[in-house]
Amino acid sequence: MVAPTPGKAPKKAKRPGKVRHVPERTCVACRTTKPKRELLRVVRTPQGRVELDAGGKKSGRGAYLCAKYSCWDLALKKQRLEHEFELPALPAEDREALLAFMATLPPDT
Numbered sequence: 001m002v003a004p005t006p007g008k009a010p011k012k013a014k015r016p017g018k019v020r021h022v023p024e025r026t027c028v029a030c031r032t033t034k035p036k037r038e039l040l041r042v043v044r045t046p047q048g049r050v051e052l053d054a055g056g057k058k059s060g061r062g063a064y065l066c067a068k069y070s071c072w073d074l075a076l077k078k079q080r081l082e083h084e085f086e087l088p089a090l091p092a093e094d095r096e097a098l099l100a101f102m103a104t105l106p107p108d109t
């Protein structure tokens with residue numbers, strides 16, 4: 001009888017695919033809750049500018065939108081961002097920039 005050899009215990013590998021707590025945010029257009037990283041953040045800066053915050057790191061009040069043309073279209077047409085940021089209107093320049101960004105989004109399937 002051979003005693004079972006303990007051998008080298010395999011190191012407990014961290015499971016790469018394991019998801020822990022995922023912060024979620026709601027799209028201001030379609031009101032769908034999604035993981036924050038799947039949404040695009042628009043920020044109202046302390047200077048009163050409204051801009052896309054690609055890195056999600058800018059300070060200011062944020063609003064989230066799906067990376068979908070339809071959500072941006074709705075948000076811009078229905079003044080959802082203005083509502084979210086409590087602004088009477090987006091600065092024209094910023095609105096232009098957001099519209100230009102929207103044009104790069106894929107249309108919904």
Ligand SMILES: [Zn+2]
Nearest residue numbers: 027030066071
């Ligand atoms: Zn959406």
